[in-house]
Amino acid sequence: MRYEGTVYRPPSEAESLLIQATIGCPHNDCTFCGMYRDTKFRIRSVADIKEDLLMARDFYGDKVRSIFFPDGNTILMKTDQLLEILYYAREMFPYLKRMTVYGSAKFMKLKKLNEFRLLREAGLTRIHSGMESGDDEVLRRIKKGFTAAEMIEEGLKVREAGLELSEYILLGIGGRERTQEHALESARVLNAFTPDFVRFRTYVPWKGTPLYDDYQQGRFHLLSPYEVLRETRLLIANLEDPFELLSDHMSNYAPINGNIPKDKPEMIETIDRLLAVPEDNFKQMDSGLL
Numbered sequence: 001m002r003y004e005g006t007v008y009r010p011p012s013e014a015e016s017l018l019i020q021a022t023i024g025c026p027h028n029d030c031t032f033c034g035m036y037r038d039t040k041f042r043i044r045s046v047a048d049i050k051e052d053l054l055m056a057r058d059f060y061g062d063k064v065r066s067i068f069f070p071d072g073n074t075i076l077m078k079t080d081q082l083l084e085i086l087y088y089a090r091e092m093f094p095y096l097k098r099m100t101v102y103g104s105a106k107f108m109k110l111k112k113l114n115e116f117r118l119l120r121e122a123g124l125t126r127i128h129s130g131m132e133s134g135d136d137e138v139l140r141r142i143k144k145g146f147t148a149a150e151m152i153e154e155g156l157k158v159r160e161a162g163l164e165l166s167e168y169i170l171l172g173i174g175g176r177e178r179t180q181e182h183a184l185e186s187a188r189v190l191n192a193f194t195p196d197f198v199r200f201r202t203y204v205p206w207k208g209t210p211l212y213d214d215y216q217q218g219r220f221h222l223l224s225p226y227e228v229l230r231e232t233r234l235l236i237a238n239l240e241d242p243f244e245l246l247s248d249h250m251s252n253y254a255p256i257n258g259n260i261p262k263d264k265p266e267m268i269e270t271i272d273r274l275l276a277v278p279e280d281n282f283k284q285m286d287s288g289l290l
């Protein structure tokens with residue numbers, strides 16, 4: 001396998017074989033994100049991707065159970081190219097249980113329901129999607145490239161096609177000014193399309209990004225640990241639909257893992273217990289530690 005640049009993957013893909021299908025991110029404009037800022041986006045050729053899958057089979061044998069195809073927004077690849085890669089991967093690894101990609105609503109929009117169905121039949125199981133917020137004002141400010149209504153539409157489409165959806169919410173990304181709207185609108189949007197998984201991350205300013213500069217110059221007000229916990233509490237209190245909620249990232253202050261709605265009272269209790277701990281005991285993360 002050949003890798004280019006820093007390869008990012010969700011923590012839940014730690015055991016997966018990583019095969020780069022795209023390099024960089026075709027959007028590359030989110031004000032908080034520094035992942036691919038200096039990388040020129042391109043889609044790798046199907047021949048190169050297949051060659052990497054073959055190399056992986058020679059190296060690991062045919063027992064690989066899951067594959068994640070970085071980099072950013074691989075879902076934007078042409079459907080026939082993705083299908084060719086997915087079918088080839090299944091040929092190489094007959095025991096495969098899971099194949100996943102990153103995809104934001106901006107790029108899911110480019111595919112029709114039937115294309116998602118074909119991808120599912122070919123073995124795509126899950127899309128990891130950075131929604132970050134359900135508040136239109138926050139989405140506009142962070143230049144996410146889609147609106148809350150588009151997120152709902154795309155979420156429903158992907159779910160109807162039978163694909164799993166793992167949505168990422170960025171706690172604190174509305175700053176002090178939009179914390180309430182960020183929590184309430186994120187809950188409303190998630191309730192509207194019911195992703196299978198909701199994963200929390202806490203916003204940590206990343207040097208070299210526009211939002212970092214805003215933070216440094218006092219235009220963006222970072223939430224304190226207590227404020228993040230209160231925002232999390234408000235968001236969870238307003239979640240209704242059944243899905244799994246995970247706090248599987250070191251940036252988070254609260255270990256909130258469980259199922260909505262069953263475990264909601266326990267999650268809120270955990271946050272209330274943490275809010276009774278002196279705030280100085282929480283270490284604020286900086287991007288160098290992530």
Ligand code: SF4
Pocket residue numbers: 025026027028029030033034035036072104130
């Ligand atoms: S779409 Fe994802 S990878 Fe691309 S800039 Fe935004 S957060 Fe970063």
